[in-house]
Amino acid sequence: MSTEAAAPGSPHQHPSHHFRAGSHGRLRIRRTLAIFVLTFAVIVGVGAALTSVQAPTRHPACPPLQPCGVPAPTVRPLVALSVFRSAQSGFSLEYDGSLLTIAHQDGAGVTLRVQFKDGTTGAMNVQAAPGISPSAAIAARVKLLQGSISQLARDDDPADELLGAEVGLRSGSGAVFRGDLAGPQGVSQSVQIAIESATNGRRTLLATVLAPAQHVGPQSDMYALADQIINSVRWAEGTASS
Amino acid sequence: MTCPSCEQTTPEGRFCIRCGAPLADDWEGKSRTRSHFAAASHQHVAHPALISTLFPHLPRASQSGFRLALAFGLAVVAGLAALRLFPMALIAAALLLPLLVVLYLIDVDVYEGEPPWAVAFVILWGAVAGVGFGLLAIDVAPSAVDVIAHGDSQNVVQQGLLLPFAGLLVLLIGPVLLLPYHRFNDVLDGVTFGTAAAAAFGGAQAITYGVHYFGSGVRPAGAIAPWIWRLLSLGLGMPIVTMGAAAAACAALWLRYRAPARDCEALGPAGHPVVALPLAAALVMGAAVGETFLPPWGWLLWLAAFDVVVIIMLRRAIHVGLLEEALEIPIGPEIACPNCGAQTARHTFCGNCGISLQALPKTRPRRSEPVAMPASEPPA
Numbered sequence: 001m002s003t004e005a006a007a008p009g010s011p012h013q014h015p016s017h018h019f020r021a022g023s024h025g026r027l028r029i030r031r032t033l034a035i036f037v038l039t040f041a042v043i044v045g046v047g048a049a050l051t052s053v054q055a056p057t058r059h060p061a062c063p064p065l066q067p068c069g070v071p072a073p074t075v076r077p078l079v080a081l082s083v084f085r086s087a088q089s090g091f092s093l094e095y096d097g098s099l100l101t102i103a104h105q106d107g108a109g110v111t112l113r114v115q116f117k118d119g120t121t122g123a124m125n126v127q128a129a130p131g132i133s134p135s136a137a138i139a140a141r142v143k144l145l146q147g148s149i150s151q152l153a154r155d156d157d158p159a160d161e162l163l164g165a166e167v168g169l170r171s172g173s174g175a176v177f178r179g180d181l182a183g184p185q186g187v188s189q190s191v192q193i194a195i196e197s198a199t200n201g202r203r204t205l206l207a208t209v210l211a212p213a214q215h216v217g218p219q220s221d222m223y224a225l226a227d228q229i230i231n232s233v234r235w236a237e238g239t240a241s242s
Numbered sequence: 243m244t245c246p247s248c249e250q251t252t253p254e255g256r257f258c259i260r261c262g263a264p265l266a267d268d269w270e271g272k273s274r275t276r277s278h279f280a281a282a283s284h285q286h287v288a289h290p291a292l293i294s295t296l297f298p299h300l301p302r303a304s305q306s307g308f309r310l311a312l313a314f315g316l317a318v319v320a321g322l323a324a325l326r327l328f329p330m331a332l333i334a335a336a337l338l339l340p341l342l343v344v345l346y347l348i349d350v351d352v353y354e355g356e357p358p359w360a361v362a363f364v365i366l367w368g369a370v371a372g373v374g375f376g377l378l379a380i381d382v383a384p385s386a387v388d389v390i391a392h393g394d395s396q397n398v399v400q401q402g403l404l405l406p407f408a409g410l411l412v413l414l415i416g417p418v419l420l421l422p423y424h425r426f427n428d429v430l431d432g433v434t435f436g437t438a439a440a441a442a443f444g445g446a447q448a449i450t451y452g453v454h455y456f457g458s459g460v461r462p463a464g465a466i467a468p469w470i471w472r473l474l475s476l477g478l479g480m481p482i483v484t485m486g487a488a489a490a491a492c493a494a495l496w497l498r499y500r501a502p503a504r505d506c507e508a509l510g511p512a513g514h515p516v517v518a519l520p521l522a523a524a525l526v527m528g529a530a531v532g533e534t535f536l537p538p539w540g541w542l543l544w545l546a547a548f549d550v551v552v553i554i555m556l557r558r559a560i561h562v563g564l565l566e567e568a569l570e571i572p573i574g575p576e577i578a579c580p581n582c583g584a585q586t587a588r589h590t591f592c593g594n595c596g597i598s599l600q601a602l603p604k605t606r607p608r609r610s611e612p613v614a615m616p617a618s619e620p621p622a
Contacts, residue, residue, distance in 0.1 A: 026348060026350075027345070027348065028307070029303070029304070029306060032304070032311060033311055033314070035345060036311040036345055037311075037314065039341055039345075040315055040318065040338075040341060043337050044334050048460065051459070051460050052460055054456055055460050103391060104391035111390055113385075113386075121385045121386050121387060123386040123387040123389070123390045123391065124390075125391060145389070148389050150472060151465045151468040151538070152464075152465065153463055153465040155463045156463070157463060160463075179465075180455065180464060181389070183383060183397070183533060183534075184401055184480065184529075184530035185376060185405065185447050185448065186332070186376070186379075186448035186451035187332060187455050187472065188383050189454040189455050190455055190458035190459075190462045190464070191389075208390055210386045210389060211386060212454060212458070213457075213458040214454075214458055
């Protein structure tokens with residue numbers, strides 16, 4: 001605010017005329033730091049409380065050396081499934097068309113989209129990875145995702161462990177990762193990526209599930225849908241699954 | 243003696259108390275060409291010092307407190323990230339600079355004696371705009387399908403260019419609405435409004451954009467080091483660019499439309515709104531778009547370069563603004579300069595350290611003493 005003097009009665013007269021530079025700041029160093037530390041602690045505390053309230057409860061589906069119990073129920077046991085067949089790669093799969101839509105398809109495979117009630121989306125991709133082993137296919141997929149997902153790291157939480165990775169009823173490799181979708185405005189959501197891959201000796205298929213962290217996990221609808229699709233995969237003719 | 247720059251009478255000293263020009267024998271030219279930063283005369287005008295630029299009213303002794311607070315806050319953010327408490331670290335990073343701005347406004351008592359509605363208005367405006375642009379960013383952000391099908395999590399045009407550009411212009415509306423008020427006619431008023439609005443904008447936008455993230459648990463999995471780089475970018479690097487650009491744009495607007503007619507061209511072409519506003523927006527866009535193609539550590543370095551540019555640009559605007567705003571008032575009684583502690587006649591600049599007295603906290607008048615008397619507190 002200006003300290004410039006104005007003529008009394010002038011239309012531009014300033015209502016207050018408190019000179020600056022008559023004193024130091026109100027707080028001084030100790031009070032500045034004390035108030036800052038206290039307020040910052042409150043902010044962190046409130047943040048901790050909010051994130052704790054919203055945090056999903058997660059337990060390992062199968063504790064080590066313990067019975068797993070009943071498998072998670074499928075979302076809708078009796079529905080007419082839609083079929084996708086890859087003309088180039090030869091494999092086919094079935095999916096629930098009332099819950100999933102094809103978002104993208106090309107010669108390598110297909111990407112299905114699921115819309116969650118909170119406005120977020122999940123996706124599942126199944127594609128051929130010719131000429132490489134399942135573990136190499138997973139590594140290649142992770143390398144690709146590292147360019148688009150921030151802070152990508154392997155998820156070692158036992159609650160998120162993949163049990164019996166397979167594609168099209170063939171055993172294979174699998175891994176779970178966590179990362180974040182971020183932009184210049186901030187970090188928008190934490191995502192979990194589950195990747196499974198298997199081969200029939202001539203062709204390798206790779207299945208990738210990506211969804212917000214709160215919508216995935218062994219008991220989640222997203223994983224139930226993904227399991228249904230992965231189990232429905234039929235390999236190219238002449239190399240049918242065993 | 244007579245000042246060689248303004249040719250007015252000034253007491254003996256190192257600086258003219260009217261125009262701030264050095265009184266050394268070999269000094270020539272206008273006072274604004276001096277190298278001592280008008281708001282922190284112990285620093286060079288081109289020295290990219292963060293605290294003395296974003297918080298220009300702070301006396302030298304108070305700057306260390308804010309430096310310590312900023313360092314402590316950054317250490318807490320990094321510590322929370324190291325413990326994988328990412329959501330808490332994100333909240334702390336988003337609110338670090340807004341909290342410092344509020345503390346600064348309380349400390350220097352900028353608008354003591356008058357209703358705080360002006361500062362409250364620009365902070366609220368910035369926060370509301372930040373929430374709005376956070377929601378917009380969520381809406382245009384790439385989905386899981388984009389990531390998995392196209393290997394792309396970035397919306398370069400919308401998130402990297404359009405939203406930062408539009409965000410800066412919208413957040414500037416709040417300060418600009420205060421431009422017609424004659425009581426806010428210093429360049430530092432514009433800088434204060436721009437800084438406060440931008441800090442609130444950045445914090446609110448980051449919190450809103452992360453609303454889905456906060457549901458992912460207290461300690462979600464993730465790589466720690468990239469998280470630390472990202473938090474430093476979101477909590478310090480990007481807000482500094484936004485605050486500096488907004489404040490520099492406001493300084494140019496204030497100098498052009500609120501300063502006396504002789505001073506409105508002081509910043510040259512860069513002070514014209516047609517240049518100043520797009521330049522500020524371009525700096526914010528340039529800083530933001532780096533996120534779309536750089537790794538987290540690379541974006542932090544990228545932002546650091548933009549921070550230096552923006553800080554120097556803002557310092558120049560503050561410097562020129564303060565040195566142009568010589569008061570047309572009689573020389574007052576001796577006071578102890580809160581910046582250097584030396585006795586100086588009250589006018590526009592300290593005759594000893596050369597700081598602009600307008601860039602210092604106000605006098606809080608006491609019932610028992612007149613306003614213009616020296617403060618009773620001893621200098622630090």
